[in-house]
Amino acid sequence: MNERFETVYKLYPKKQGKKRALAAYKKAIKAGVTDETIIDGIQRYCFMLETTRTNVKYIKQAGTWFFNEGWNDEYATDGRFRSNAGTNQAGATESGGIVERIAKQRAENGKPLDKSWESELDDLEWFD
Numbered sequence: 001m002n003e004r005f006e007t008v009y010k011l012y013p014k015k016q017g018k019k020r021a022l023a024a025y026k027k028a029i030k031a032g033v034t035d036e037t038i039i040d041g042i043q044r045y046c047f048m049l050e051t052t053r054t055n056v057k058y059i060k061q062a063g064t065w066f067f068n069e070g071w072n073d074e075y076a077t078d079g080r081f082r083s084n085a086g087t088n089q090a091g092a093t094e095s096g097g098i099v100e101r102i103a104k105q106r107a108e109n110g111k112p113l114d115k116s117w118e119s120e121l122d123d124l125e126w127f128d
Contacts, residue, residue, distance in 0.1 A: 001026060008035055009062065011042045013049065017063020024066035033071070041071025048075035 005025045009018065028038065049059060060070065 001029065004029075004035055008038050008042070011039060011046075012062045012065065013046055014056070014059045014061050016061040017066075020063030021066040024063070024069075028066075028069065028071075033069075038066075038071045041073070044075045045070060045073070052076065 002022070005022055008025065009015070009021060012021075025038070029035075045060075045065070048054075060068075
């Protein structure tokens, strides 16, 4: 189980609180949560962090995220929020809703919300 945890843990962006994260991981696995569910949660969290440009000091430590079962959280991946000098403010993204459009299309098509969305910007219609 420790080996499986290491595989999942290396995907998490802020590697602090490893002992607490491991204990929470073991408890979750025992309760029937799968590695795939946890990995999906980490990917969604990372995507939200990227799209909102979250300042690193506001990223949850691994121990906190695992303990609070972060894989069950819903993350704003539609561009509703953006980071401005370390604070999140409601409003449109600098891309004018493009991130929101891509996230919605990916969700409708069952695609993962990972960093590959950036390549989809080339496929959008742009107006001069």
